[in-house]
Amino acid sequence: MLTTNQQLNNDSISRKKSSLFRWSTAFASVLLTASILTPAFTAPTAAWAEEVTDNVQQQAAAPYALTDSLQVEVKSLLNEKTNDGTRLAAVIRVKSQGTKAVKFPDLDLRVTTTDGQEYTLQASVLNAHVIRSQTVEELNYYVAVDRNDVFGLTELTWYSVDWYAYPKKETVQLSIPVSGISWNGQLSVPQNPADNRSWGEPFVLPAAIDSPIRYTPVSVSKDFGPDGPINNIVLLAENPSDGSHTVPDFTLDGKAEPGASNKLVFNGKRVEQGPIELEPKAKKYIHYTIPTDKDTVLNSFNVLTTETFQQVDAKGQVSAISYNVGRYNIQLPSGNGISAEFAEAPVYEAETAFHFDSISNAIDPNLSISLVEFHKYLNEGEGYQTAIAKYMLTNNGDIPVPLPVYQTKLLSQQGQKYNGTRQAAAASEIMPHSSYVISYSYNLPSDLEDNQMVVSFSDGKTAGVTGSSLGAYKVSFQASDPTASEMSFYPFNVKLNTWTLNAQTYGSTTSPITYTYRLMMDLDIVRNEKVTVDQNFAKLRLELIDPTGKQIGTKDLPFTGTNRIISGKQFIKFDNLRTDEQEYPLTIHMYEVIATPTGEAKRLVGILKQ
Structure with missing residues (x-):
C-alpha cells in the first residue's frame, strides 16, 4: 500500500503529465489562431490605442482555436462561496471563422481547481448549438459544488468523450489556463493589479465584452433619501470610435471597511433606464446610486457585469440563475471628495456669469447665470438659519429660452451639504435680451458661522437624487445691516x-x-x-x-x-x-x-x- 506522500507524488506526476499534454495542445491552438484571427478578436487599432494612453489598459482576452473553424475566449469566470457551497460558472464567447454555419461540437467543459479536482460545468439550455459564419455567440456554463473551503481555478478544458467505448474514452480538445482571472464574490477584488484603479483613472470594459467606450469617475457625493444615506457616483462615458455604440449593462457595488455596520458591500444601480446610445466621439454622463447604512463610509466600488445561466428544473420549467462578475475595483477619494470639492472650487466674482460644464445640455448656450444676492439670516425662535440666493438668468439670444430647472446646494467648510429650494413658482421662459431673477433658499444650522460656502450646481433633469454636476464656486455671504436706510x-x-x-x-x-x-x-x-x-x-x-x-x-x-x-x-x-x-x-x-x-x-x- 502506498503511503500518503507516495500517493500525493504519483498524483502530482499524473497532473503534470496531463497539464503538459494540455499545454502543448493549447500552444498549438494559439499558433493556429494567430493565422486565422479576424479583426473582431484583434487588439485595438493604433488610433484607439492613442485614445487610451492615459493609464487605460485594454484587457486582452486571448482567443483559442477549439476546432478549425471555431475560436473561443473566456468572457467571465466565477468561483463564489455561498451558504450552500460554491458556485462555479463560465461564459465563453465562440466565433465562427468559416464560410458557413458550424455545429458546436458535443464536448464536456470542465474546470480544474488548485487542489487538482475537476468539475464538469452544465451547459445552459439556451446555449446555441449552431454558430453562423462570422458571428459571435456566448455560451453559459454553471455548476454548484458542495464545498465550503477556499480554492482557486487553474484550467478550463474541453473534453471529447466517447461514451460507446469501454471504458469510456476521453480526449482533450482544448485546455485554457485561467489562473488569476476568476471572480470570487462580492467581498473580493480583481486579482490582476492592473484592474485596481485610483479615482479619476479611466477604464474600458474587458475586450471580451467588445465595447470601445471609455469611462472616467468624475463625481461622488452623498445625499439622504427617505430610507437613509445614498451615495451618488457619476461616470463620464466617451465613445472614441467612428461608429455608434450602446453602453453595456454594468453596475457598481460600494465597499466599506468593517465598522459600526456588519455589512461591507452595498449594491448600486444605474439611474438612467433603457439603452444609452453614444454617437461617434460623443460624451455622456452616467449616474449610479448606492444606498448604505447610517454612518457607513465607502472607500471603493467594484465595476460588475451581470451574467445569466438558464436551467430546467424537475418540472420542466426554465429558471434563471444570475450572478455578477467584477471587472475593476476603483478607490474613492478620501472623504468621498467633500474636502477636495471645497478646496478646489474657484472663488466667484460678484455678478459675473458662472462657467458650467460644456458637456451638459442643461443650460442653454445663449443663457448666462449670475449671482446677484446672497444673504444669511437667523430665524428667531425657529432654531435654524436661512440663506437666500438670487440668481439672475440672462437670455443673450434672439429667441425665447425655457427657464432651466437646475438644482443647487451649499457646501460648508466642514463638508456638510444643504439643498436649495427654488421659489414656488416661476416664469416658463425668458424673452430675448432680457433677464429674470429666481430665488433659492437654504436651511442652515443655527450654529453655522461660515461666512463663505461653496454653491454647487447640478442638472435637475437627471432622474435620481442628484444630477450631473455643472460647476461649483466659493461664494461669500453679503453683509446685511437692518438699521441702514x-x-x-x-x-x-x-x-x-x-x-x-x-x-x-x-x-x-x-x-x-x-x-x-x-x-x-x-x-x-x-x-x-x-x-x-x-x-x-x-x-x-x-x-x-x-x-x-x-x-x-x-x-x-x-x-x-x-x-x-x-x-x-x-x-x-x-x-x-x-x-x-x-x-x-x-x-x-x-x-x-x-x-x-x-x-x-x-x-x-x-x-x-x-
Missing part, C-alpha cells in the same frame, strides 16, 4: 427717507373699542428695468412687534401688480391686531419674503423703532 430686493433698491407710526382708536358707547395702527413711509424705489419680475417675486413684509417681543400684526406689500409699493409717501394700515389695548413703544421688523415649495423663507432687511 437702504435695502436691496434685487432688482429693486429701496431707500426709506422718513416714517411715522400712529395709533387709531375706533368705538362708541354702543360698540367695543378697537385699535389700529397706520404707518406712513416715504420711499425712493429704483428698479433695474432690464430685469423681469412677475407676481411670484418676493414681497416686503412688515411685522408689528409689541414691547414684549410679541407679533401683533403683519402686512405684505408686493413689488408688482396694481397694489405694489411705489416711490413717495404711502400709508399702510395694520388691521386684525392680536391685542385689545393700545401698545407703546412698538417696533416694526421689515422682511423680504419668498414663497418656496416647503414654506416661506424670509430675510430681515430693516428694523424701525419708536
Whole structure:
C-alpha cells in the first residue's frame, strides 16, 4: 500500500503529465489562431490605442482555436462561496471563422481547481448549438459544488468523450489556463493589479465584452433619501470610435471597511433606464446610486457585469440563475471628495456669469447665470438659519429660452451639504435680451458661522437624487445691516427717507373699542428695468412687534401688480391686531419674503423703532 506522500507524488506526476499534454495542445491552438484571427478578436487599432494612453489598459482576452473553424475566449469566470457551497460558472464567447454555419461540437467543459479536482460545468439550455459564419455567440456554463473551503481555478478544458467505448474514452480538445482571472464574490477584488484603479483613472470594459467606450469617475457625493444615506457616483462615458455604440449593462457595488455596520458591500444601480446610445466621439454622463447604512463610509466600488445561466428544473420549467462578475475595483477619494470639492472650487466674482460644464445640455448656450444676492439670516425662535440666493438668468439670444430647472446646494467648510429650494413658482421662459431673477433658499444650522460656502450646481433633469454636476464656486455671504436706510430686493433698491407710526382708536358707547395702527413711509424705489419680475417675486413684509417681543400684526406689500409699493409717501394700515389695548413703544421688523415649495423663507432687511 502506498503511503500518503507516495500517493500525493504519483498524483502530482499524473497532473503534470496531463497539464503538459494540455499545454502543448493549447500552444498549438494559439499558433493556429494567430493565422486565422479576424479583426473582431484583434487588439485595438493604433488610433484607439492613442485614445487610451492615459493609464487605460485594454484587457486582452486571448482567443483559442477549439476546432478549425471555431475560436473561443473566456468572457467571465466565477468561483463564489455561498451558504450552500460554491458556485462555479463560465461564459465563453465562440466565433465562427468559416464560410458557413458550424455545429458546436458535443464536448464536456470542465474546470480544474488548485487542489487538482475537476468539475464538469452544465451547459445552459439556451446555449446555441449552431454558430453562423462570422458571428459571435456566448455560451453559459454553471455548476454548484458542495464545498465550503477556499480554492482557486487553474484550467478550463474541453473534453471529447466517447461514451460507446469501454471504458469510456476521453480526449482533450482544448485546455485554457485561467489562473488569476476568476471572480470570487462580492467581498473580493480583481486579482490582476492592473484592474485596481485610483479615482479619476479611466477604464474600458474587458475586450471580451467588445465595447470601445471609455469611462472616467468624475463625481461622488452623498445625499439622504427617505430610507437613509445614498451615495451618488457619476461616470463620464466617451465613445472614441467612428461608429455608434450602446453602453453595456454594468453596475457598481460600494465597499466599506468593517465598522459600526456588519455589512461591507452595498449594491448600486444605474439611474438612467433603457439603452444609452453614444454617437461617434460623443460624451455622456452616467449616474449610479448606492444606498448604505447610517454612518457607513465607502472607500471603493467594484465595476460588475451581470451574467445569466438558464436551467430546467424537475418540472420542466426554465429558471434563471444570475450572478455578477467584477471587472475593476476603483478607490474613492478620501472623504468621498467633500474636502477636495471645497478646496478646489474657484472663488466667484460678484455678478459675473458662472462657467458650467460644456458637456451638459442643461443650460442653454445663449443663457448666462449670475449671482446677484446672497444673504444669511437667523430665524428667531425657529432654531435654524436661512440663506437666500438670487440668481439672475440672462437670455443673450434672439429667441425665447425655457427657464432651466437646475438644482443647487451649499457646501460648508466642514463638508456638510444643504439643498436649495427654488421659489414656488416661476416664469416658463425668458424673452430675448432680457433677464429674470429666481430665488433659492437654504436651511442652515443655527450654529453655522461660515461666512463663505461653496454653491454647487447640478442638472435637475437627471432622474435620481442628484444630477450631473455643472460647476461649483466659493461664494461669500453679503453683509446685511437692518438699521441702514437702504435695502436691496434685487432688482429693486429701496431707500426709506422718513416714517411715522400712529395709533387709531375706533368705538362708541354702543360698540367695543378697537385699535389700529397706520404707518406712513416715504420711499425712493429704483428698479433695474432690464430685469423681469412677475407676481411670484418676493414681497416686503412688515411685522408689528409689541414691547414684549410679541407679533401683533403683519402686512405684505408686493413689488408688482396694481397694489405694489411705489416711490413717495404711502400709508399702510395694520388691521386684525392680536391685542385689545393700545401698545407703546412698538417696533416694526421689515422682511423680504419668498414663497418656496416647503414654506416661506424670509430675510430681515430693516428694523424701525419708536
